[in-house]
Amino acid sequence: MRSSLPRTGRLVLAAGLFSLLAACNTASRTGQYAALEGYTPDPTLKTATKSNLTGRVRNACTVVQGRLQKVEPSTLAAPCGCYADRTLASLDKDEVASYRATGYFNDTATAKALNALDSCKLPRPV
Known part of the structure; x- marks a missing residue:
C-alpha cells in the first residue's frame, strides 16, 4: 500500500524524526527514498527508553x-507533547522495534x- 503523503511530506517527516518524527522507510521501496541514501540511524535508538523516544519525537515535531507553521518551535510544546505521547502510546512493539532499527516510522x-497529528490539531506536512 502506498502512503497517502506526497514524497516531500515523507521527507520532511523523516528529517524531523531524525532530529526526531514520522516518515516511512521500507526495504521493498528503497528506491523511493534515494534522497535519504547514506542515512544511518542513531545507534542510541536501539537502547533508548520509551520516555526518551517520546522526547525525540516531541523535539522533531516542534522543529x-x-x-x-512559520512560528517559534517553543510555542508548539503543548501540541507536540500531545502528538508525541499519543503517537508512542499507539505503537505496537513491532512498530517501536522498526523505529528503533531505522529511525523512521514504518507505514502502519x-x-x-498522522492520526495523532489530527487529534492534537496539528497540520499534516504537505
Whole structure:
C-alpha cells in the first residue's frame, strides 16, 4: 500500500524524526527514498527508553511544525507533547522495534502518527 503523503511530506517527516518524527522507510521501496541514501540511524535508538523516544519525537515535531507553521518551535510544546505521547502510546512493539532499527516510522506507524497529528490539531506536512 502506498502512503497517502506526497514524497516531500515523507521527507520532511523523516528529517524531523531524525532530529526526531514520522516518515516511512521500507526495504521493498528503497528506491523511493534515494534522497535519504547514506542515512544511518542513531545507534542510541536501539537502547533508548520509551520516555526518551517520546522526547525525540516531541523535539522533531516542534522543529517540523515550527517550519511548517512559520512560528517559534517553543510555542508548539503543548501540541507536540500531545502528538508525541499519543503517537508512542499507539505503537505496537513491532512498530517501536522498526523505529528503533531505522529511525523512521514504518507505514502502519506513520498512519498512527498522522492520526495523532489530527487529534492534537496539528497540520499534516504537505
